[in-house]
Amino acid sequence: MDDDGHDDDDYAGGPGNDGGYYRNDSRANDDEGHSDSTEGHDEDDEIYEGEYQGIPRADSGKAGSIDGVTAAQAQQFRDLSAYEGERRKDQEELAQQYEAILQECGHGKFQWTLYFVLGLALMADGVEIFVVGFVLPSAEKDMCLSEPNKGMLGLIVYLGMMVGAFVWGGLADRIGRRQTLLISLSINSVFAFFSSFVQGYVSFLFCRLASGVGIGGSIPIVFSYYSEFLAQEKRGEHLSWLCMFWMIGGIYASAMAWAIIPHYGWSFQMGSAYQFHSWRVFVLVCALPSVAAISALTTMPESPRFFLENGKHDEAWMILKQVHDTNMRAKGYPERVFSVTTIKTVKQMDELVDLGDSAAWHQKWKLKLTTLFHQVIKRLDAVFSPEYRRTTYMMMAVWFSMSFSYYGLTVWFPDMIKYLQKQEYSSRTKTFVKEKVEHVTFNFTLENQVHRQGEYFNDKMRSMVFEDSLFEECYFEDITSSNTFFKNCTFIATLFYNTDLFKYRLVNCKLINSTFLHNKEGCLLSDVSDDNNAYMVYFVSFLGTLAVLPGNIVSALLMDKIGRLRMLAGSSVISCISCFFLSFGNSESAMIALLCLFGGISIASWNALDVLTVELYPSDKRTTAFGFLNALCKLAAVLGISIFTSFVGITKAVPILFASGALAAGSFLALKLPETRGQVLQ
Numbered sequence: 197m198d199d200d201g202h203d204d205d206d207y208a209g210g211p212g213n214d215g216g217y218y219r220n221d222s223r224a225n226d227d228e229g230h231s232d233s234t235e236g237h238d239e240d241d242e243i244y245e246g247e248y249q250g251i252p253r254a255d256s257g258k259a260g261s262i263d264g265v266t267a268a269q270a271q272q273f274r275d276l277s278a279y280e281g282e283r284r285k286d287q288e289e290l291a292q293q294y295e296a297i298l299q300e301c302g303h304g305k306f307q308w309t310l311y312f313v314l315g316l317a318l319m320a321d322g323v324e325i326f327v328v329g330f331v332l333p334s335a336e337k338d339m340c341l342s343e344p345n346k347g348m349l350g351l352i353v354y355l356g357m358m359v360g361a362f363v364w365g366g367l368a369d370r371i372g373r374r375q376t377l378l379i380s381l382s383i384n385s386v387f388a389f390f391s392s393f394v395q396g397y398v399s400f401l402f403c404r405l406a407s408g409v410g411i412g413g414s415i416p417i418v419f420s421y422y423s424e425f426l427a428q429e430k431r432g433e434h435l436s437w438l439c440m441f442w443m444i445g446g447i448y449a450s451a452m453a454w455a456i457i458p459h460y461g462w463s464f465q466m467g468s469a470y471q472f473h474s475w476r477v478f479v480l481v482c483a484l485p486s487v488a489a490i491s492a493l494t495t496m497p498e499s500p501r502f503f504l505e506n507g508k509h510d511e512a513w514m515i516l517k518q519v520h521d522t523n524m525r526a527k528g529y530p531e532r533v534f535s536v537t538t539i540k541t542v543k544q545m546d547e548l549v550d551l552g553d554s555a556a557w558h559q560k561w562k563l564k565l566t567t568l569f570h571q572v573i574k575r576l577d578a579v580f581s582p583e584y585r586r587t588t589y590m591m592m593a594v595w596f597s598m599s600f601s602y603y604g605l606t607v608w609f610p611d612m613i614k615y616l617q618k619q620e621y622s623s624r625t626k627t628f629v630k631e632k633v634e635h636v637t638f639n640f641t642l643e644n645q646v647h648r649q650g651e652y653f654n655d656k657m658r659s660m661v662f663e664d665s666l667f668e669e670c671y672f673e674d675i676t677s678s679n680t681f682f683k684n685c686t687f688i689a690t691l692f693y694n695t696d697l698f699k700y701r702l703v704n705c706k707l708i709n710s711t712f713l714h715n716k717e718g719c720l721l722s723d724v725s726d727d728n729n730a731y732m733v734y735f736v737s738f739l740g741t742l743a744v745l746p747g748n749i750v751s752a753l754l755m756d757k758i759g760r761l762r763m764l765a766g767s768s769v770i771s772c773i774s775c776f777f778l779s780f781g782n783s784e785s786a787m788i789a790l791l792c793l794f795g796g797i798s799i800a801s802w803n804a805l806d807v808l809t810v811e812l813y814p815s816d817k818r819t820t821a822f823g824f825l826n827a828l829c830k831l832a833a834v835l836g837i838s839i840f841t842s843f844v845g846i847t848k849a850v851p852i853l854f855a856s857g858a859l860a861a862g863s864f865l866a867l868k869l870p871e872t873r874g875q876v877l878q
Contacts, residue, residue, distance in 0.1 A: 286542040287814060287878070290504055293540050295876040297516055298427040300535065303434075304523030307425055311434065313496055314418045315441035316489035317381060321414040322445020323482045324384070326737060328353055328404060329610075330453040333733075334475035339397045351834050352401055353408040354603075358830035360412020365823010366572035368413070369816055373421040374498045376413060376819075381490050384410030388483035392476045411486070412830070415806075416822035423810045423818075424501040425519065428876055432755035435810065436803045440748050443799075445485065446741030452481050454734040501877070505815050507541045542816075575820040579813070584821075587812055590869055591825055597862035598768070598805060599829040601855040602798055604836025605775075608851055609791040610736060611844045616784050672697060736788055743792035747799035759873040760808045761866060767800035768863035775856040779848055801862075811872035 328349055336346060360380060368376040384407050391403035419435060426434055456478040500519075503512035513536070520534040579588050662681070668688040672695050683703045690710040697712075747767075755763055774794050780786065813821040840851045 283543045286540060287505075287816075290540040290542060291876045291878055294501060294504070295428055297536055297539065298425070301516060301520040302523045302527070303427060303430050305526035306519045306522040307430075307434070310422060310425060310496055311438060313489065313492040314422050315438060315444075316485055316492060317377060317414045318418050318438060318441040319445035319448065320381065320384065320486040320489055321411050322442040322741075323449045323485055324353060324357070324388075324408065324411045326446055326449035326453075327388075327479060327482050330449065330457065330734065330737075331475040331479060334457060334473060335400070338395075338473060338475075339400065341397060345397060349397075349401060349404065350607075351837065352405050354830045354834050354837075356405040356408020356410075357412035358827045358834075360409040361416055361823045361826035361830065362412075363409070363823075364413025365416040365819045365821075365826065366575060367568070368417045368420065368819035368823070369502075369575055370568060370571050372498050372502055373417050373424075373819065374493065374496065377417045377421065378490060378493055380410050380413035380417070381486050381493070382410070383407075384414075385483050385486040385490065386410075388486065389480065392479040392483075393472070412826075413823070416819050416826050419806050419810050420819045420822055421499055423877060424499040424815065428874065429756065431811070431877070432760065432807050432873065433752050435807045436748065436752035436755050439751075439799070439803045439806065440745075443741055443744050443748060447738060448485065449482060450734050450738035450741060453478055454738070456481065457734075501815050504539060505542050507543075509539060509541045512541075513539060572820070575817055576824060578817055579821045579824065584813065584817075587869065588821065590865055591809065591812070591821075592828055593865050594764075594805065594862050594869070595825045595829045596832045597858040597865070598798075598801060599832035600836040601771075601775075601858040601862075602802075602836075603833035604840035604851065605778075605794060605855050606740070606791070607837045608840040608844065609740070609787060609794075610733065611841050612848075613732075613736060613784055613787050615845050616782075616787065736791070739788060740791045740795050743796040744799040745796075747796045748803065751800040751803040755804065755807060756873060759871050760804045760811070761869060761871050764801050764804035764808065765863045765866040767797060767804065768859050768866060771798040771801065772856045772859035772863065775852050775859065778852050808869065808872060811875065811877065812870070814878040 332341075332346055332349065335341065335349075339345075341349070364376050364380045387403045387406040387410065391400055391407060394400050394403055419438070422438055423431055423435060457475050497515045497518065498511070500512035500515040503509075503515070516536065516539075517534045520532075521530075524530060524532045578584070662683065662685050666686050666688070667690050670687070670690045672690070672692045681701050681703055682697075682705050684705065685702070686706045686708070687702075687710040688708045690707075692710070692712045692715070694713070695715065697715075751763060751767075771794060774790070774797055777793070778790055809822050809825060810818060836854075839854065843850050
C-alpha cells in the first residue's frame, strides 16, 4: 500500500524534475540497480503509453517541444518565486541590522548637515509654487496674455510637477537618490534661468513646464533620502522639521516679489523686440535655492540603504562609517570605532544585457533606456501587488482628497480677496452727468469714474468709463490707461498722440476728422493692477505661508508621541471644521485671517502624510510609490484649482462643501491605514 502510494506520488510529481514522468521512474530504477534489459523495457513502455494517449501525429515533435517549454516555464516561475523569497528574507534581515547600525552611528552633525542641504531642495519646490502667481500681473502686460493664457500659465507648473514626480520618483529607486535629485534640480535651475529671458508666451510656458518637471522630483526624493539616514525614534520628528523648508521657500518668494517686482526701474530693453523688466529679475532670483541645493548636494554621499538594496556592500559601509565618524567627532568621542564589519545585502538579479563592444553607441543607449523604463514600470507594478494594493489605494484616496481641498482653497482664497477688492472698488465709483469742461488740462489721474454726456480734455486715466460723451478739438497726449473704455462717444477733430487708447477701447464710437499717431504698444488689461494691490498679494501670501509655522512645530513635537495616523486624521478633521468658518468671510481682513487659520491647521496633515508614505513602502519601492502619489497629488491640485476658481463671485457654498467633504473623507480613510510609529524602515 505504501509502495503504491509512493508510485502515485512519483507519477504526479514527474514534471517537477527534468521533464517526463517515466524518465523519473527510470532514474529510480537506475538507483535500485536494474539491468539494461529493464531499461529497454521501460523505454518500450514509455512509447506504448505515448501511443495509447494518441500523441504520435505529424506534429508529435512540436507537442513534445510544447511540453518542454511548459515545464521550463514552470521551473522558471519556481525559480523566480524562490528568488523573491530569498530577496524578501534578505530585506527583512537588512531592515533590522540597518536600524541597529543607525543607532550606533547616532544622530548628530551629519544628519543636521544633510537636513540643511535637502532643505534647500525642498525650499526650491516651495518657491516654484509661488513664482507664476506673483509674476502674472506684470507678465500679462509684457506678453499680452488673455484670460485663458493666464489660466494655463498658472496650471502648467502643476502639470510639470506631476510628470516630474512620477519620472524622478521611479528613477530614484533605480539609479540612486542623490544622482536623480541632482539631475532633476539641474533641469529645474536651467529652465528657470531661461524663463527669465525668453520673450514669447509659448517659450515662457515651455520653460516653466520644464522647470516644473525638474522640481517635481524634489519632494519624493528628499523625504525618502533623508529618512534613510534617520533612526526609528528620530524619523517622524526630523522629517516634520524638514517640512519647514517648504514654508521658508514660500516666505522667500513672497519677500523677493515684494522687494523686486514693484521696482520698475530695474529693467532695460533693446528696441521694441527685447524687454527685461523687474519681474524677470524676480524669476532669476527664484532659481537661486535650486542652484544652492545642487552645489551643496555634491558634497553629500548617496543613501547607504540604496547601495545595500542593490548589493553594493563596500560603498554602503564606507558611507555609514563616514556618518558614524562625523557624529562621534562632533560629540567629542573621536576614539570610538565603527564596530560593524559586515552588512547584509539584498540578493540581486542581473537585469542588463550586454551588446558587446561592437554595438553602436545609439544601440547601447536605446537598450539602457528601454531596460530602465521596464524596470521603473516593474517597480510601479509592485506597488500595486497584492501585498501593497490595499495600502496604495487607500493612500491614493487620502493624497487626492488632501490635495484637492488644500490647493483648491489656497488658490480660491486670493481670488476671493481680489473679488472682494473689486466689489469694494466698484462701490466707490463716481458718476458725472452732463459735465462740460472746456480748455482745461487735467494734470492728475482720473480714476474709477463714469462720465456721461460730457466734454473733456484728459491727461491720464485709470478705470474710466466715458458714456455718451462728446470730445471736440481735444488733444490726448502721452496717455497711459488701464481698464478704460469709451462707449457711444463722439470724437470731433481730436488727436491721439503717443497713447494706449486703441480703437478696441472705443465701443460704438464715432470718429470725425480724428487721428491716432505713435500709439503705444500694449495690451488690453481687465484687472485693476496697481502697486498697492501688488503689495497686498505678496503680503497675503507671506502671511499665509508664515501661518503654517505653529502647525509645523506642533506636528514635529508630537509626530513620534501620538503617531502618524492620529496626527493625519485629527488635523484633517479640524481643517474640515475650519472650512465652515469660510462662509463668514465677507471682508478682505476676514478672508486673510481664515486663510492663515486653514493653512496653520492643515500643514500637520501634510507632514504626517509625508512621514507615513515614506514608512509604508520598502526601500526598493519607496520613491516610486512616493513619486506616483505625489503625481496624483498634483493632478488633484489642477482639478481643485479649476473647479474652485470657477465659483469665485458666484457662490461660496460649493467650494466649502467640496473642501469639507474631501477632508472628511480623507480623515476617515486615514484611520484605515496601518500605523508605522515605532517600526523599522522597511
